[in-house]
Amino acid sequence: MKSGDWVGTALRSLAEHDREREAPEEVEPRLVAAFRRRRARWKTKTVVLATLGVAAAITLFLARPQPKPKQVVPMPVREQPIAVAAAPAPMPMPVQEVTPQARQVKRQPREVVTQFFPLLDVAPPFERGELLRVTVPASTMRSVGLPVNEDHLTDRVYADVLVGQEGLARAIRFVSYEQ
Amino acid sequence: MILTDAALLEQALRGAEDAFTALYRRRQGGVYRFALQMTGSTAIAEDVTQEAFLALLLHGTRYDEARGTVASFLYGIARNLVMRRLDRRPGADVEITEECAGPEDLLEDLTRRESIEQVRQAVLSLPPVFREVIVLCDLQDSSYEDAAAALNCPVGTVRSRLSRGRAMLARKLRGVAMV
Secondary structure (H helix, E strand, O other), rough: OOOOHHHHHHHHHHHHOOOOOOOOOHHHHHHHHHHHHHHHHHHHHHHHHHHHHHHHHHHHOOOOOOOOOOOOOOOOOOOOOOOOOOOOOOOOOOOOOOOHEEEEEEEOOOOEEEEEEEOOOOOOOOEEEEEEEEEOOHHHHHHOOOOOHHOOOOOOOEEEEEEOOOEEEEEEEEEEEEO | OOOOOHHHHHHHHHHHHHHHHHHHHHHHHHHHHHHHHHOOOOOHHHHHHHHHHEEEEEEEEHOOOHHHHHHHHHHHHHHHHHHHHHHHHHOOOOOOOOOOHHHHHHHHHOOOHHHHHHHHHHHHHHOOHHHHHHHHHHHHHHOOOHHHHHHHHOHHHHHHHHHHHHHHHHHHHHHHOOO
């Protein structure tokens, strides 16, 4: 008999011998208990964060800044005065030169963001979602492990909340502005 | 209706305890036997089985049906856990020291428990990279494709390791017979 044959036979015998072997019965209840703990944590966290996210989104929507009036770039005064009949000669007006610096739009503060912090331990598959800019209490930063001064826990900070297609808040990142 | 492993996993990740339990009952035996045949320790096999299913809850969203079956995904997790245990106890692999029957006699004696245990010890004495393909393909009846997915290597590598592993096994069993 070829060596491969008897090795195969030997392995099949071992496989057959072990076929009925299974994990001890006590493993299943331990796993189910762990599953329930995770699910409970996941549910609580999801509800709290979804509520927080929605509340923050509503707050942001209500407190959104009104559209600013359009900036008017000063036009140079025409050098040729308009002649008006029977009117006194107009006083010469100084011509206002527009410098390139004046044309520059005022620099916007630079946005600095943190990494995204996952909000769900076990998240359903992500298909699509939206990023919502919200304001949250600074204490929220603590919940993801970021340091916050005790005096500023109630301060409002900007955050981006990633909301999945099912409406669950999946991740959050914090935003600050630098001049 | 019998749900596929992938469907059970998806439901379990959404919080369905029944689905998680069903998936565990369906797959725990294979994971337990894989760990047992890789380590020769029932205690480690029990731990690995429990940890593998916990890891499935944590990282199950990473499962990609296009890359393999849930079973191979689970074997992949279990394999990593087993390798970590083996690293922690270098040199703990069992060496064959007992005399056993020659190939021809071995076939006749395979029904005996001692012979089966000798084959087990021979498998345990293989280097882990050869042992894992023998365990998956010869003892767990995994396809080459599933084994490749579990071991995160090409199918060709599985084939060549399997061939070399069987040859080593034949030599070990024959060598023992000559002691």
